[in-house]
Amino acid sequence: MIVIAPSTTDYKHILLDDSQVPFxxxxxxxxxxxxxxVFAYGWSPEELHFQYPHISMSQIHSALAYYWEHKHEIDADMERRLEYADRLRLDAGxxxxxxxxRAKGLLT
Known part of the structure; x- marks a missing residue:
């Protein structure tokens, strides 16, 4: 098995996986x-930390800074993920x- 080490970025707490996805x-x-x-719930950095206590405030702020510097790419990634989820939902029926x-008339 080949193990690929993550790539570093200019952001202390952000690495890129072998597909160049920041984590x-x-x-x-x-x-x-x-x-x-952040987009779905409007969470502040403090709320993010409350919801994800395993992530430090430094890590959260680093991720937010990375997002603002790479907004176009990450927004495009979110859009691709949403389209993929929509396709799966439609395909599943x-x-x-x-x-x-529906057969019982409980849903329209």
Missing amino acids: IAGTTMKVVELITS ESPLVKKL
């Missing part, structure tokens, strides 16, 4: 995942539960 050092959290929480509820 927070010492964790498995990708920068895009943290930023998605209705769940058996939804079909059953």
Whole structure:
């Protein structure tokens, strides 16, 4: 098995995986995942730390700084992820539960 060491960045707590996806050092959290929480919930850095206590405030601020310096790429990544999730949802169709509820007239 070949192990590829992550690439470093100019940001103390941000590394790039072998696919060049930025993640927070010492964790498995990708920068895009943290930023998605900011957009989805409007969380401040302090709230991010409360929700993800395994990530230090320094790591959070480093990830936020990385985002603002690479906004275009990370926004494009979020858009690709959303499109992928939408495709999966459409491909999956209705769940058996939804079909059953619809058949009983409980859903329109």
